[in-house]
Amino acid sequence: MPASAVPTPTLRRLPKYYHYLQRIHMEGQEIVSATQMAEDLGIHHTQVRKDLAATGSQGKPKVGHRVADLLASIETFLNWNTSSDACLVGAGNLGSALLGYSGFDRAGIRITAAFDAHPAKVGKKIHGVPVFPVEKLDEAIRRLHITIGILTIPADRAQHIAEVMVGAGIRAIWNFAPITLTLPEDIIVENVELYASLAIFSRKLSERAKQKA
Amino acid sequence: MPASAVPTPTLRRLPKYYHYLQRIHMEGQEIVSATQMAEDLGIHHTQVRKDLAATGSQGKPKVGHRVADLLASIETFLNWNTSSDACLVGAGNLGSALLGYSGFDRAGIRITAAFDAHPAKVGKKIHGVPVFPVEKLDEAIRRLHITIGILTIPADRAQHIAEVMVGAGIRAIWNFAPITLTLPEDIIVENVELYASLAIFSRKLSERAKQKA
DNA sequence: TAGATTGTTAATCGATTAACAATC
DNA sequence: TAGATTGTTAATCGATTAACAATC
Numbered sequence: 001m002p003a004s005a006v007p008t009p010t011l012r013r014l015p016k017y018y019h020y021l022q023r024i025h026m027e028g029q030e031i032v033s034a035t036q037m038a039e040d041l042g043i044h045h046t047q048v049r050k051d052l053a054a055t056g057s058q059g060k061p062k063v064g065h066r067v068a069d070l071l072a073s074i075e076t077f078l079n080w081n082t083s084s085d086a087c088l089v090g091a092g093n094l095g096s097a098l099l100g101y102s103g104f105d106r107a108g109i110r111i112t113a114a115f116d117a118h119p120a121k122v123g124k125k126i127h128g129v130p131v132f133p134v135e136k137l138d139e140a141i142r143r144l145h146i147t148i149g150i151l152t153i154p155a156d157r158a159q160h161i162a163e164v165m166v167g168a169g170i171r172a173i174w175n176f177a178p179i180t181l182t183l184p185e186d187i188i189v190e191n192v193e194l195y196a197s198l199a200i201f202s203r204k205l206s207e208r209a210k211q212k213a
Numbered sequence: 214m215p216a217s218a219v220p221t222p223t224l225r226r227l228p229k230y231y232h233y234l235q236r237i238h239m240e241g242q243e244i245v246s247a248t249q250m251a252e253d254l255g256i257h258h259t260q261v262r263k264d265l266a267a268t269g270s271q272g273k274p275k276v277g278h279r280v281a282d283l284l285a286s287i288e289t290f291l292n293w294n295t296s297s298d299a300c301l302v303g304a305g306n307l308g309s310a311l312l313g314y315s316g317f318d319r320a321g322i323r324i325t326a327a328f329d330a331h332p333a334k335v336g337k338k339i340h341g342v343p344v345f346p347v348e349k350l351d352e353a354i355r356r357l358h359i360t361i362g363i364l365t366i367p368a369d370r371a372q373h374i375a376e377v378m379v380g381a382g383i384r385a386i387w388n389f390a391p392i393t394l395t396l397p398e399d400i401i402v403e404n405v406e407l408y409a410s411l412a413i414f415s416r417k418l419s420e421r422a423k424q425k426a
Numbered sequence: 427t428a429g430a431t432t433g434t435t436a437a438t439c440g441a442t443t444a445a446c447a448a449t450c
Numbered sequence: 451t452a453g454a455t456t457g458t459t460a461a462t463c464g465a466t467t468a469a470c471a472a473t474c
Contacts, residue, residue: 008413012412013409046457062456078415078419096310097309172421179233190410197387198317201385201403202322206290222466271432
């Protein structure tokens with residue numbers, strides 16, 4: 001059985017639920033209904049129910065869901081409760097920002113080494129993570145048995161570095177460069193499309209400008 | 214006529230085409246077929262045709278599309294060829310990264326002022342953009358007639374700052390905080406869901422881990 | 427012309443929403 | 451119990467893919 005794959009839109013919504021639940025959990029709320037979540041998040045309540053069901057969580061009729069249970073279900077479902085080592089290539093603006101994000105650590109991705117092509121960056125620590133010369137990338141991946149790579153370099157170098165990563169043993173790449181990487185089928189690639197959101201934002205702005213005119 | 218709205222997935226794909234076209238344009242390619250684009254980007258060719266048609270661009274049968282025309286069409290469609298002033302609140306890791314992005318400037322969003330709550334940041338310039346104390350936010354938005362706000366602050370302060378922005382005249386907010394903002398209907402809000410991509414990445418990792426086990 | 431490509435119309439697929447039975 | 455809530459099955463909606471006519 002192919003486990004009836006969870007829809008991608010559901011996966012994209014899970015962090016939204018997760019952060020919302022963390023917030024109300026901190027505020028002391030122990031029980032929440034799908035109805036309340038739906039209202040607060042602006043999502044249809046049936047949608048919320050299906051999404052939560054996908055994580056394996058169960059609620060009680062008339063009562064609702066235990067907030068702590070939902071948080072645990074999402075964590076388990078996304079494997080955010082186990083940790084893997086990752087390396088990051090490109091300690092520029094965006095890369096440094098990611099190194100400073102505590103959120104990824106909580107999400108099971110521990111960045112243990114960073115690499116950069118600029119000598120000025122090498123040898124320093126950024127948010128506690130040491131920066132090595134990019135020439136050492138291959139060797140370091142092999143020696144530390146890292147299987148996850150994060151790409152925060154300009155598009156024109158991304159394909160090459162991705163190939164070095166894969167050659168050294170990386171099995172999954174979280175790619176922030178705005179380019180489609182061509183890699184062996186068995187390598188997991190997930191692209192972060194920052195500009196996708198910008199396009200939607202720009203279009204909304206443009207539409208309103210037209211309305212006024 | 215309600216202009217038969219362009220599908221959101223199409224909008225999300227446009228920057229992908231745009232960056233691809235920029236690349237081949239720089240390499241000197243003047244003509245490209247939807248077929249070639251589809252292959253290189255891993256998207257169905259009919260999809261590419263529909264998306265390009267949505268921008269108003271036209272190709273020539275047997276020939277293809279002029280790369281320069283496509284670039285211009287996408288720019289016009291997304292209003293990336295006209296520029297608007299924006300302010301950014303939260304000059305932390307992510308905020309600083311955005312201030313350093315030249316891409317937004319090209320996409321018609323010119324960040325003219327940044328604000329931060331930490332005195333250590335105030336008075337400095339980050340990538341050429343001056344950082345002011347967040348207390349000055351309301352006054353500055355009014356004085357400079359800024360209508361676009363970018364939120365790169367922690368979730369627990371996002372709703373409050375968003376309200377200050379709206380109160381001062383901001384009409385559109387690009388929100389990087391992982392929280393659902395509650396604002397008047399006529400305010401444009403576009404959320405950047407960094408964690409959505411992470412959830413998909415985590416799930417893929419988790420699925421492969423299960424396969425092996 | 428023949429054939430590659432465009433661009434549109436129809437069919438399929440998948441996600442969202444609606445309806446409703448089950449439960450405490 | 452009555453009613454709120456869960457969770458599932460059916461209907462709708464919208465995006466993707468397939469089929470095909472138009473064009474140079």
